[in-house]
Amino acid sequence: MQERKAWSINGFLGIIILLGLIGGAAYFIIQQEIVPAILLLILAIFLGSGITIVQPNQSVVVTFLGKYMGSIREAGIFVTIPFSIRRTISLRVRNFNSKKLKVNDVEGNPIEIAAVIVFKVVDAAKAVFDVDQYEQFVEIQSETAVRHVATKYPYDTYEDDILSLRGNAEEVSNELTRELQDRLKVAGVEVIEARLTHLAYSTEIAQAMLQRQQAAAIISARKLIVDGAVGMAQDAIMRLEKEGLVDLDDERRVSMINNLLVTIVSEKGTQPVVNTGSLYQ
Template sequence: MKEKKAWFIDGFIGIVLIVALLLGAAFTFIQEFIVPAIVLVVLAALLGSGLTIVQPNQANVVIFFGRYLGSIRKSGLALTVPLTIRQKVSLRVRNFNSKKLKVNDVEGNPIEIASVIVFKVIDSAKATFDVDDYEEFVEIQSEAAIRHVATKYPYDTFDDHNITLRGNADVVSKELADELQERLNVAGVEVIEARLTHLAYSTEIASAMLQRQQAAAVLSARKKIVEGAVSMAQMAVEQLASNGTIELDEERKVNMVNNLMVAIISDRGTQPVINTGSLY
């Protein structure tokens, strides 16, 4: 199905025609022309059945004995084909807040995740005829898309090159919106925005995962500190060698590098030992 424009005219013109037919019916009835009067009344009733009111940001789907004739989007009073059913479809922007879903991330950790979906209907024919209930369809497909996207990434990691649910919310939201749009095209719905509103470890593993995060953070920090300490020690040895002020043999170089590494990497402030020379 694809939306098309239904035939209609200004509803006030229809009211004028209906009033004219009723006046004609009254006049012919006074003249004792019963059959023409009845015909005019029937015609007025048929025209009256075609009157419909379209609200702003709303579409009226016109159905004539099971056949789709088109949709009316122009707001106001309209006169369309008589004896038709007009089904109203809202074109307004809507929000859908998903429930907190418990899923497993790519590493198998159970997490709780929820999102808000902003959408609107752009094709009233698809929303009416291609799915049973497009609002329920949006709800079910949103939850399915959230589950699928959540299982593709880890909740968190200390590797800057990996995409995570917590650290790359914009990327995850963009992928969620794209996947949801593919699912909702059949219903004539446009996804305007999809954002994560809740993201956390499940209660049964939250404490353990917090300890794991702390341990991973300590290891990551230690790695950075060691890399910086090695670079600083190497730079100090090279600078002393290039200046030529102090000549160090291999043993003294090793001792100096060892002292620098201990001073930089140690958690607590180091206490220097000053060599004042021998008294004897």
């Protein structure tokens, strides 16, 4: 189904013609000419049945005897096909807030997730004829898309090359928007934006996952500290030997590296005694 323009004329012109028909019918009644008066009244009823008012950012879908005749998208008053069925569809931008859904992320952890969907109807014919109750269709497909996207990513991660629901909100929102557009284009709906409004671990594992997050953060921080400490110790040894300040054998080099690592990695503000060995035997 593709939207097209319905036949219509200016409503004010139609009202003038309608008043003329009624006036002519009244004249013939006064002249006691019943047949012309009845004909004019029938024409007036036909014309009057086609009067319709279209509000701004609305579309009126016109059907006649079960056939789609077109749509009227311009705002104003019009006269269209008499005795046709007309359904008004809003073209305004609307929001849909999904419920808090309980799903499992890619790692199998149960999470709670919700999203807000910003959309509008761009093809009124598809919204009316290609789906049944397009508002309900948008709601169901939106919740389905949110569930599907949530199962593709972990809730959180400390690796830079892996996307997560919590750490990559922009990428997840773009993914959700694209998937929703693919699902809702059949209903003539354009998805303007889709963003997560709620994201949390389920209550039954929230405390355990908080402890896991803290442990993972500590491990990540420790790894970063150790990597930096190793580099600093290596640079210190290489600089000392390059400038000829010391001449260390393997045993003393290992001892100095050990002491440097202990000093750098230590969390407490201690003043360790560093034993690098003696330069003279």
